[in-house]
Every structure is written in structure tokens, then in C-alpha cells.
Amino acid sequence: MKPAAFDYVAPSSLEAAVAALAAADGDGKVMAGGQSLMPLLNFRMARPSLIVDLTRIPGLSFIERRADTIAIGALTRHAELEFSELVAKHLPVMAAAMPHVAHLAIRNRGTIGGSLSHADPAAELPMLAVFYDATIRVQGPDGRRDIAAEDFFVSALANCLEPEEIVFEIEFPVLTSHTGWAFEEVARRFGDFALACIAVSLGLREGRIADARVAVMGVADTPRRLREVEASLRGTEGGPDAATKFASAVRACLSPTDDIHVSAEYRKSLIGSLAEKAFATAWARTAGVRP
């Protein structure tokens, strides 16, 4: 189908974009790469009166190292993250995840700010934001505020932004003490939204797990960090045999539902299998083994 009619502005500053959005009185929609919004417009599931195109705003596309973080501009395209040496070096789980984000033509247009704002529960970037405990920076009519990724995603396709707020930067803490990590995802077709997905990262001290990070997506209405599982790993000896126990712990705190693609039981079984594989890979990496 074709989109319903709308007006279109492409402001050259974030402030002007916020003002345009505020003037639309809740009926405006922000567009960055458009790779989630355009299908909604084409299907007429979204019928905004105004599109505010952010892509003419300078200075919102960058990947830069700060003290212990990597800061990423909201208009940074997925393909730029995929091919970034900074990301590969400091955010290895993101680097591993990026080829799974849709297809090359989508990654060439889609942006991180757009993906986070769209808040698809089976999309990689929202999950990575939760996994890394990223800070999402937004601009509104009254200035700027920081939002923790875990507070940002409210439910499927819903975030905590006010209608006139716009994401302009995301800051990802580097997991400096972590030496082993893994990212596992299964989708119906490579590049499609995940049926289930898990990311694991481990930091060791004196042979024991000192710090763990675990996040999942595709199995709840938002991406979820599994803090209870992380806590249960802390202080344990790890090892390849711990993978099965880890998988049970992951499964135990999730209650996925049936949907058009697969049953809840399948999804629960799948996330367990992925968890087992991910833990084994992450553990092997702590010992310097490259899978």
C-alpha cells in the first residue's frame, strides 16, 4: 500500500525538531532511518499528520570513545556499528549482534536511535542497550534528560518518551573486567526478528565468576536483563559443566507466550538451548578459546 498523506519537515537542529513535534500536538512522528516507521506508514497502521525527518540534523552520527564508555549518536546507522573498529574492540557483544539486525539494505538506513525508540521486543539494539546498561539521552521542550535503558522500554513497541521527546545519544559502558562473552539468536530466516536471543558476558577473579551480565529478548514484551541469574552466577566456579544449570536458571525466570510463529513451550525450550550454548562459549572465551 501507499502511506496516507502527511506534511513533512526536515529541520536542521534538534531544538527545531522538538519544536516541530510539539507544534503537531501529539500527531507528529519522528523519522530517522525510517526502516520501522515506513512499513507502518505503508500499511497505514500509522497515520501521522506530520513527519519530522531528523536526518538533516548535523552532529548526530558518531561513535566515540569516552572514559569508560562508547557514545553513539542517535542517527548512527546499523551498518556503521557493524563495521566499526571501536565497537568491535570495546562492545564485542554488539559487534556480534549487528549482522543479525535485519538485512544489509535495512542496516544501511536504520539508525540506533530509531531502533531504540521503536522498541521492538525482538530487536537486537534495544536488548543490547539493556544488556550494557546504556544511558539513553533525550531532548524535550524543557531540555535534556538521561534515561536508563531498563526504564526506557515499557512494553512491546512502547517506550517511556513524552510525545515531543527525541533520542539524540546513547552511551554504552564498556565491560572492562569481562573476558568472556557470547551472543546467540535464532530467527525463522537470517536477519528476521528473533524467536529467542540471549547475550552473556563474564568477568573472572581468581578463577571464579566475579561479575556476570545476562540479557534476553524475544521471550517477553521487552528485552530483559536477568539480574537474578547474574547474582546466582557471582562467586561460582563456572566451568563448562555449569552451562546446563545456567540454562535452567534462565528458563526458570521466563514465561514466554504463544504467538503466530511458535508456541510458548518451543520458545522456552529454545531460550534454554541458546543459554546453554552461550554460557559455554562465554566460558571458553574467558580461557582464551575462540569459538
Added chain:
Amino acid sequence: MKMDIAVTVNGRKYQARVEPRLLLSDFLRDTIGLTGTHVGCEHGVCGACTILVNGDSVRSCLTLAVSADGMDIVTVEGLGTPDQLNALQNEFRDKHGLQCGFCTPGMLMTGMDLLKKYPLASDDEIREGLSGNLCRCTGYQNIVAAIRAAVGLRDGSVR
């Protein structure tokens, strides 16, 4: 309200006054008459409408014509001519990498970008790269073979 845009398509400059809701795919096909770009699903799943924008593959059905203002576009018409196909088109012909031909423009434009960005060391990698392009004739085998041959030409090894 209609808006003025100026784009370069296959090296030629075009100016037009378009509605903001006009898709870039429809601009290419209907406004300037380049019907080589095919429109399949119109929601970014089939890949038939893939073009190059500033050198990168892009779904033209997921792009507004107004947001392409000032950009440099290449469509399948810009790759080669019937008398002088480009290297990838040639391999598609040699390997019979098309049946009905509907998906072919998208396969070619995706193939061009894949060849530019990835090693494509294995057929698996080529298949992953093509996962966003559907061939309803299911003729993937020969499409992969054509891209494999183009990788050989790119890397200077003849297979």
C-alpha cells in the same frame, strides 16, 4: 503540500515537485519512468526494490522521495546496458541466475553492495547476504553461483 527535490539518478540530474508521501520506488518508476526497479511487497521484506543510495543498498519502498533530496542514486538501469552488461549482470546471465526476472534488479543491487562490503568467502555467507531478497521462483542456487563467480572476478581468482 508538494515539495521540490533534486536527485541524481544513474548520473543524470532530475528535479521534481512531489508529495511528501511519495515513495522513492514510485518516484523512480512513475515520476521519472525508470521501471527497472521492481515493487513487490512495499514493506521491506522482499528486496525487489533495492537500489543504491550514495553507494549503499537501500529499500526504495522504505524511503520517501523527499528524504532522498540531494542524493546520488543508482538503479539497475545504471549498472550496464543490454549490449554491455556489468560484471555481475554478466555472471547472472552466464549462470542462469534468473528465471522470471522479477527479483533480479533487487538481487543485482544487493549483490553489488555485498561484493563491496563482505569477503563472501563461503556460499553460506552469500546466502546470509541475500536473505533479505526473495525469489519466488526459488532459483537461489544459480543466483548464489553468479555471485560466487563475481567474487572470483573481484578477488582475481578464476573459478
